[in-house]
Amino acid sequence: MTLIYKGKTKDVYSLENNQVLLKFKDDVTGTDGVFDPGANTVGLTIDGAGKSGLKMTKHFFELLQKNGVNTHYVSADIDDVSMVVKTADMFGKGLEVICRYKAVGSFLRRYGAYCEEGQELDSFVEITIKDDERGDPTISEDALAMLGILSNEDYKEIKALTKSICGAIKTELATKNLELYDIKLEFGKDKTTGEIMLIDEVSGGNMRVYKDGKYIVPLELERFFLG
Incomplete structure (x- = not known):
C-alpha cells in the first residue's frame, strides 16, 4: 500500500x-x-x-x-x-453536505437572531466547500453551478439523497431513543460508473445526537447505539 x-x-x-x-x-x-x-x-x-x-x-x-x-x-x-x-471523484476540492433537524452549532451562530437553540428545522440541507483557510464557507446552488463545482442536476440529486439517507439514519437512531440534531455527509462520483455515491464515514464524529435532551459524545453514542 x-x-x-x-x-x-x-x-x-x-x-x-x-x-x-x-x-x-x-x-x-x-x-x-x-x-x-x-x-x-x-x-x-x-x-x-x-x-x-x-x-x-x-x-x-x-x-x-x-x-x-x-x-x-x-x-x-x-x-x-x-x-x-x-x-471516488470529488466535486471540486471536496464538499460537505449538512442536514439539520434542530437549530444548533454553526446554524445557531449564524442565524441566532431569528431562531432559538434547539428550534425544529425541516431536514434543512446546506453545502459547504472544503477550505480550511476560509473556514469551510457555505455555498449556494447557483454559486456551485457558476463555479463549475456541481451542476444543478447533481445538486438536486445530492439534496434528495441527503434527505433520504439522513431520514433513514434518524429513524435507526430513534430505535435506541436517540435523537439526531444534525449530520454531515460527503458525496463523490464512482470512478467506474460515474454514479453519485455516499463516501467518507457515517459516525458519531460527523453528527450531533441527543438523548433525553442531553448531547451524547461520539464514544458514548457508539456504546448507547451498538452496545
Whole structure:
C-alpha cells in the first residue's frame, strides 16, 4: 500500500482495482479541546475514537446499502481500524453536505437572531466547500453551478439523497431513543460508473445526537447505539 493522503481523522492508502484503504485515527475535529463535528481543525485525541467511528460507519453503510443507497463501502476490518472503499471523484476540492433537524452549532451562530437553540428545522440541507483557510464557507446552488463545482442536476440529486439517507439514519437512531440534531455527509462520483455515491464515514464524529435532551459524545453514542 502507498500512502496517498494524511487527513485530520483518517489516512488514505492506494489499493488495486480502483479501491483505497481508509485508516481511522483517534483524532477528532473541534476547537480548544472541545469536540465539534463542524470544525475544520483537529481539536483533540480520544482513545478508541477511530475504532468507535468505524463500528458506527460499518453499521450505517451496510444498512444503507440494504436500502439501495449507492455508497463507496466495500468492507471493514474493525481490529485493523480500517475500511476498504471504492475510489471516488470529488466535486471540486471536496464538499460537505449538512442536514439539520434542530437549530444548533454553526446554524445557531449564524442565524441566532431569528431562531432559538434547539428550534425544529425541516431536514434543512446546506453545502459547504472544503477550505480550511476560509473556514469551510457555505455555498449556494447557483454559486456551485457558476463555479463549475456541481451542476444543478447533481445538486438536486445530492439534496434528495441527503434527505433520504439522513431520514433513514434518524429513524435507526430513534430505535435506541436517540435523537439526531444534525449530520454531515460527503458525496463523490464512482470512478467506474460515474454514479453519485455516499463516501467518507457515517459516525458519531460527523453528527450531533441527543438523548433525553442531553448531547451524547461520539464514544458514548457508539456504546448507547451498538452496545
